[in-house]
Amino acid sequence: MPDWIIHEDKYEEADGVLLGNRYLVGNGYVGIRGTLEEYKADKLPAINLAGIYDRVGDNWREPINLPNACYSYLRVDGDIYTLPEREPVSHRMELSYRHGLFSRTTTWHTARGNITLSTERFASMANVHIIGMKFAITADFHADVELLTGIDTDVWDINGPHLENKVMEDENGSLRVIATTHEQHKTVVVCESVKVNYAGESKTTVKDDKILHRLFFVTKPGEKYTAEKFVTIFTSNDGPDPASKAVSLNRLSAERGYEALKDEHVAVWEELWSHSEVELTGDEQAETALNYSLYHLHSIAPRHTDSLSIPARGLSGQTYKGAVFWDTEMFMLDFFLMTDPKTARILMKYRIDTLDGAMKKAASYGYDGAFYAWESQEGGYDACSDYNVTDVFTGRPMRTFFKDKQIHISAAIVYGICRYAEWTGDNSILDHNGVKTVIECAKFYYSALLKHVSGRDIYELHDVIGPDEYHERVNNNGYTNRMAKFTFESAVKVIKNAMDEGTLPKEYDGLKLVEEFTDAAEKIYIPQPSAEPGHVGVIPQFDGYFDKEDASLSQVRDRIINEKEYWGGAYGIASDTQIIKQADVVTWLNLFSREHDREELRTNWEYYEPRTEHGSSLSAGMYAMLACKIGEPDKAYPFFIKSASADLRGGGKEWAGLIYIGGTHPAAAGAAYMTAVEGFAGITIENGKPVCHPSLPKSIKAMKFKIFYQGKEYLVNIEGDKGTIEGL
């Protein structure tokens, strides 16, 4: 049995940034990077806040990092003891991913003896406005100790500073920072107080952007000195007077004490696991990696609100602009549908509530309907820049087309909404605005359809980017066209249903739309398997794909001049080859596998896999899932492990030039879940009920997990190639 703990047993300064992601704790409201308490901004600590974005100057808009209320360090006999400045005798860092508890224990040698600092912290799942912290100090001598803890307002920002008018206050020993965001002048309040269990003095000091308690005491050898710290956070998004709320909750928290708060927090986690834990008997590595992945998904789920989504890098910082991508619908949604449908609803509600932004975006490009943001922030604002990549050879920004050509995004929204309604049976999502969302997405594609004046009566989508971003501005990307067809078909169903129920929003001419979308769904061109030698049975990713150079991945890699150079764009080393960034045709075939026979699925998997760089963490999961569908769980397995370990192992691209782009990979986590549950266990719906068709990889002997389907929970038990599902 795994112990649900990951740990580091020694200190490596260089790993600090990576561990910040791996040891993250969060509650969907904030994410606290797994950095040490003494770290200042240059070491990338962060209490990353969900759902508030800010922009300074011409830089891109990004989520804000709160004043660092975890900031703390130790002074012994007048000397500062921090990492990495003072080499430790021993150091251990731990994350209980069962319960979202971060802890560290560090022992230093001083001139007079050894001293040990332990801390523990959590972002409360029971009340997302609370962060709990605990300190424990022991020394083997009579040490003059000063524990400094408070709030560091000098936070790590990529494009900050975002917080202005910072006020640092001490009210009866409770410290607080009140600030406003630069752009929208939202108020942000961080409040903290400390309770100590020993006799000593304390002072408050303000220095270098920090407001700190100075807690003095003298240790007796072998005795443990503990302190509890309570951090409370409110913003003006949480209603009026966030300062009072923060103060009052802080007082309450201190009254209840650390252990009580922690118990409540742990209880929520246990409740979550009771629905979502996946047992993988026989393969502890896989079981750990998978549940650790689910831990991350739980930690960033926005349960505190009724309409918000999950950024592509979770709450691990400001990278990827804290923006929401298609990752949510295509990779994370299924986990929540099956284990926590309420959260799934919150995610989809975010899309419906940002329809207005999508309609504005569509109009700005001359389209009808709704063109969702490629990188969605508040209100559906598209944070994606026209220049998303820097040319390493010239230092110039490169015009990229993710924002304007990756039109498959709107179909992902429709896919998510329809899948939510279908899987949960909760048709209330398709209320006035839900129906509108689906229709507007279909209208968007309808307005993008082109046909040749001469020739066959087919409809085409030109000048797009598919999931494989290395090939820009292509015609008839199969994935995009198939998803547009899906959108048309879904809209027809939704409209007919709304017409039957008399709920179709008045502004629509239902019959006309049904006619148009039915026609579009019939005539939109879907690329077919090739009959040409060399790629018989392979579906071209886009028009002319097979005309590209068929160079091997290693040949292409050998052409790299600068290791940071971009592989895509107009002249990237992959651009004129068949090498692709990530699953594209394979993503399509995975979603619509029932429309293709197994041989066709296999042919395409085998053609595309060696031509895929897997330069996106989204790639491996699609290959894993499709491998399961062609009856090859052992081929799927390494891709599954890769997805499940994306944050456990790290090793993805962490830096682009001087800009940090690392962070957690919740989409990969979601893909790992789907591979396990929909792939290995083969969960699918037949005759309105979940069934399983197990196909386990060699190392996994048995699986056990629960899923929700249409409001009912089921227990799935699989042993070898036999499986049972029982309603609970």
Add this chain to the structure above:
Amino acid sequence: MPDWIIHEDKYEEADGVLLGNRYLVGNGYVGIRGTLEEYKADKLPAINLAGIYDRVGDNWREPINLPNACYSYLRVDGDIYTLPEREPVSHRMELSYRHGLFSRTTTWHTARGNITLSTERFASMANVHIIGMKFAITADFHADVELLTGIDTDVWDINGPHLENKVMEDENGSLRVIATTHEQHKTVVVCESVKVNYAGESKTTVKDDKILHRLFFVTKPGEKYTAEKFVTIFTSNDGPDPASKAVSLNRLSAERGYEALKDEHVAVWEELWSHSEVELTGDEQAETALNYSLYHLHSIAPRHTDSLSIPARGLSGQTYKGAVFWDTEMFMLDFFLMTDPKTARILMKYRIDTLDGAMKKAASYGYDGAFYAWESQEGGYDACSDYNVTDVFTGRPMRTFFKDKQIHISAAIVYGICRYAEWTGDNSILDHNGVKTVIECAKFYYSALLKHVSGRDIYELHDVIGPDEYHERVNNNGYTNRMAKFTFESAVKVIKNAMDEGTLPKEYDGLKLVEEFTDAAEKIYIPQPSAEPGHVGVIPQFDGYFDKEDASLSQVRDRIINEKEYWGGAYGIASDTQIIKQADVVTWLNLFSREHDREELRTNWEYYEPRTEHGSSLSAGMYAMLACKIGEPDKAYPFFIKSASADLRGGGKEWAGLIYIGGTHPAAAGAAYMTAVEGFAGITIENGKPVCHPSLPKSIKAMKFKIFYQGKEYLVNIEGDKGTIEGL
């Protein structure tokens, strides 16, 4: 009165390559670069042959340079006297551009006294297979002279060597080189013989790829020693047994002697000038530049055949692959229509005869009809590479789209054919194949037309490059769409006419085509003047043009990192700005000026001119012509001088990395002619007759020239704002 002579009065080694273009002589069959006789391949001499192309390995196909039969040098008292090795006392080089005579005179100081070498040469206009040369040597002492002259087979090639199986022979003192081309094994024969007018010995020697006469004599002080040399050239394109033809013509030439051949040659030039000279009273600079430009056009006109066109760099070498561009139809054709209609026919016949190549190209891109080569070589083969530019930052080839997206080329062919037929009245060009050419070009555009499934019933052309090559892959380039419309309209006329005459090729359904092309001509989207502030009345060059950054030319220039970097492509410094390479909307408005009022023409001229880099020699002429049409001849004047002086002054881009891309600029020459005749003189056709509407720039007081129109010649006399045209 200009003396029709240009000259250099001292020797500058560094100018050698530039002067090679400026002092070119040619006769449409060969062009002889204006380099010195002693120059070896590294100094870029060339006898460039029209109409035979060759390819070696994966390099691009290019025209061949013949064995250099002008190669000659002097030895005095045993020492070699050549430039630049031996510094001269004086040096003069001359070109009579009245008669296509190149000459040089160089005096060297030797240990025993001064010696002077003079040479003269011409590529015979009377018989294009003949090159005549004359040597004159005088010394002020008893010099032991050895004149070495013969054939250097080590020729300058960009992508050679192209000539194989070289045989060097001496038959009775007549030297010849017979070789075959690498790819098509065409035979090339260069033959030469020398006649001396003094007593001396001679030997033949073969050394280092050269076969040479060694002509020995001793000078008497002050006495002139002359020698005549006759070079004859035939290839297997000229019929069977080119060797015999060359030998026999060589013998005949020698019998007739240099002066007789020169007289015939000069007579042809006089005949050409009698129809084409343009007198510009009051502005000698302009007059010289213009007639010098016409000299170049005459020198490269393929009068020796009935179907050939003029490469974009004339016969000045292998640059631009010796390929034929839209330059011919859009810039050079008018000069020949008005002064030498037979040559105009030959040029257009070339396009009709290469229809097959254009149809193959169209099919290879999935189009119907005829998509002419962007860079046309033998048989209409498109020499344009998919990678036409090297990235200076990475050294990698850059994917360019000139070949596949510059679809306006086919319209230029139709424009040329129709304009030829209309201007000359020679409808025989629209025979079976002529009609077919027009129809196939229209079919090409018809197959490229797109329409949105929803929205307005208009037809669009997407993903093209217009004349401004800096902006790739744009939608609805106004020039392209208007030219496509012209093509549809022309095809309708041509088809109706052929149906009336019962000459429509059987394979066509005339009624159906008329219906389709009429519909297409009506519905094709033609961008309209903007109503938006900042560019009211300006026609956007393509969809979204005004959304590009409106940076000034100098701002954009300041962004250059490497002076050789490409301004266009996906990431060039101009690509995301409104800075354009060359006239684009202005080219359209110039061609169709009657469809726009003068204010609209002016607004567009004034908007686009400051945004034009004029990075192509084709640009200035279009601005000059349109300036005339808005009644601004003085604004036109500097652009006119720029066009007319393109080869006289040089200064264009001569090198791209290590590859020479310079050469002559016949399209600029043609544009200068059009500006003078159609702009300043305002020649146009009204009621079936040529009329003039003079609008002279200040410096030009009067103009006098002749033009042909529909088989009849007219004399145009302009003084100030008055003009007369009289039939001759």
